[in-house]
Amino acid sequence: MDKKHQFKSVRSFLGAKNFNESRKFYKELGFSEVVLSENMSLFKIDEKLSFYLQKAYVKDWVDNSMLFLEVGNLEEYLTELKSKKLTEKFSNVRLSEIVINEWGKEFFLHDPSGILWHFGNFKN
Known part of the structure; x- marks a missing residue:
């Protein structure tokens, strides 16, 4: 990847x-909402971690939507x-x-629409 860009x-x-x-x-999960329109909001964990939620189904x-969020202390977060x-x-x-895996551990949360969140951390 071109390193001259600041992503x-x-x-x-x-x-x-x-x-x-x-x-x-x-x-309720702990995200802060920024309403962008009547059909879309931005949900933020912090300034770099966020996603858009759309009024679309x-x-x-x-x-088939899944997200993985790496968490420092998985047990505490669960x-x-x-x-x-x-x-x-x-x-x-x-x-x-x-669940313990070869690569680390994780747990799962399905949102009200059925979107699957993986919360986990990797082995060092």
Whole structure:
């Protein structure tokens, strides 16, 4: 890759079956929302980590959307997510336990539309 450019971020576009429910879910998850229009918001973890949520639903697209977020302390983050009781507050939300893999460990969270989030960390 050409090193003369200063790359600042990469952002995915996600769809939502129920846009307002998904917006509420991501705010509850801990993301901050920047409303861009009535059909799109930017959800930020920090200044470099964010994604766009769209008021758009294409089943095949959403069913095949996955994101991986690397987390420093995976066990602590899973405990925090469990305390938010997201699976009780939102329909179709599922949260797994930690899985150990050859490359590291991860757990999974499905958002209200079915988008699969992988939260994990890699072996050193």
